[in-house]
Amino acid sequence: MNIIDLFSGAGGLTEGFRTNEFNILNHVEMDIAAAETLKLRDAYYYLKNNNKLDLYCQYLTKKINHDQLFSNIPLDQQNKTLNQEINSDTIAGIFSTIDDEIAKNNIKNIDGIIGGPPCQAYSTVGRARNKSKKDSDERIYLYRYYIEFLKKYRPKFFIFENVKGLLSFKDQFDEPLLPKMISEFNEAGYHLEKQIIDSSKYGVPQKRERLIIFGTDGSIEPSEFFKELNTLHETPNTVGELFQDLPELHSGQEVNSYSNRKPSKFVQANIRKTAEVPLTQNIARPNQPNDLEIYKLIADAKNKGINLHYNELDKKYQTHKNKHSFLDRYKALDSNAVSHTLVAHICKDGHYYIHPDVKQNRSITVREAARIQTFPDNFYFETSRTSAFKQIGNAVPPYLSHKFSKAILNLYK
Template sequence: MLNIIDLFSGAGGLTEGFRKDDFNLLAHVEMDEAASKTLKVRDAYYYLKENGDLNRYNDYINKKISYDEFLTEIPEKIIGKVINLAISEGNLQEIFKQIDSQPNSNKVHGIIGGPPCQAYSTIGRARNKKIKESDERIYLYKYYLRFLEKYNPDFFVFENVKGLLSFKDLDGNSLLEKIKFDFTNAVSTGHYHIQIKLINCTDFGVPQVRERLIIFGYKTSMRDFDFFRNLDQFQEKPPIIKELFQDLPILKSGEIKNEYSKVPPSEYVSINLRTSKLPLTQNICRPNNENDLKIYRIVAKEKKKNRNVKYSDLPIELITHKKSNIFLDRFKAINGNGYSHTVVAHIAKDGHYYIHPDVSQNRSITVREAARIQTFPDDFYFESSRTSAFKQIGNAVPPHFSKIISQNILENLYTITE
């Protein structure tokens, strides 16, 4: 059993891939309250599933019992794994203390996670240029180092955005090179081999064009392991969006419909996402004003012709923003005959960039549809509001890709070191 610590957990997309018999999740560390509640609910789900009783979970997601009532009968050793604290200098010792109180914490095999990426993203750095000198998010990776130094794990997985490849520190030098140097020399008792690659999750069964930078490290005392060469053996073709959504109900803007359609799910959904013993949940769509719906209809129709509509090209009576010459791609439909563009946290603010491909439905995607694009299984429940759920989904690592990461580590790193 390999003991794992999950840092900057979010809703637990990266965590989800390590929820298998060969791994023991010692702790999740997450500052956001809603995401921490999501993690507790998910931990409770797996506890109940392991004990062969999902009736209580069913009652909760069907709103028959409250959040507090649901967790009442879940052991503290299960929900106590979630540490709802910001990773900071002031909280570090308390976080260590809580992790060390967990059974089997004397040996940590792996650390997974990635700090918030807004400071590194190309859009984020432009917005935050004025506060760069005081933006502490840039150096959150240094706290990651503190965990490596304390727990001396065999390996770690650090995930972040493509923008980190080109991000410059305050001195004008590459921050990634500094991170690589620091990670290589993180542990006083030895060093780490560091491997870095930009990965498109589409190549690994995720129905979304999502490029992410993966930094993988493992101890130099272990035998050679090419993480990314071995990862390639797990490549698979994802379903197109039309197939991904085919068993979900038809609905209009502002509607909620938590019943599967009569159309059978695709093979991918049957194997990876749908749970027969639990109902559909959180299939909730935002309401829209009539002006936006007229725009949605135009944008979705044009997308079927493989064309994206610029805001400035809309009929003049539909243009309500004074600065029509900027943010020209503010409205975008998902390609039903292909893969989605990247789902990001901005989806929590509006659905204009994620218009449903079916023109007749004329709406943005639901929470559940966004979760499917990110490959969260249908039995995954997000706390505590629609907005919060969208944010958690947009920030997550796709669980399907995470499963591949964990399987690669399990089958190759530990197999070759035995």
């Protein structure tokens, strides 16, 4: 089944469709670092399929540089990712590039379109801040470009992912946006069903609720997708189980070697599945001494079942003026439960994701964040630690996406 991936990010949603039954024709992503990650991931799969993974390992260990790696990757693989913003000026050119790809590969039909426009405009967190920008915020209406792709390529199905804040979001006319969106999808010839999906019910070690809209051209009833998806429930790992084979390290350290502890069955089957690829990006941020003192207190309290709030700390630690809101600005993970929702703000600081082990006294590493999102350990995020955290926080968990692809195959086979 041929897929076009829009607003791709680092490729979390794409990753679940990277099976023999699907062909990812193109990714379209405006962020430069995320686009580089997508290109590298396509390179990884090309090298894996051609028994050349040693080149990928040499790149990860800095034995060869970017240009040396990609000199071994065919241009058609490199050009799968279109690093472009989708807007009125670029969409015709994007269509033209994809059309060339379709013709070159003698593809008769596009079967599916997946992706979700940037969610910041709909998020309840930034809603008050963005209220004054509604008249000029083009992000609100990016879904209309998604609809243009549906009209152009007429796929059998589409998956549209976004934050659940979209359910209550009001447009510049102070009217609910979602009913208008649904009407526009219907006018384009698509039936759809929507549902809030909690990733933790599908084996993802994270409480993460997102709005999933599944649409079809009438070939099947869209409600069947969610019925099929509900047969794929799975108990997730706890954070402790997810991290148990990773090394101990401290604030500011990077340790790219596994510990002697055995990985959980889930990690062995889904996270550490390519033994020859070395561990990477297991790097923790350096922290200020005051923050580290707070981390100890927060993590210790969490291990006793207590969520310690900022205004409950000793006054000597309270350096922020705001002591009335965001009182859980420091938050530790619970070893005996799934993680709370991982969001892109982790690229700014790690205060909301303190490691549960008090002895390590740090926020989580890039690799640990990736594991919470169920990215395999062989997945590398370009181009910096900050951009890696941002890409991870914005992603759809690949393990959840794999459940999406499995449900679709079960319906269409």
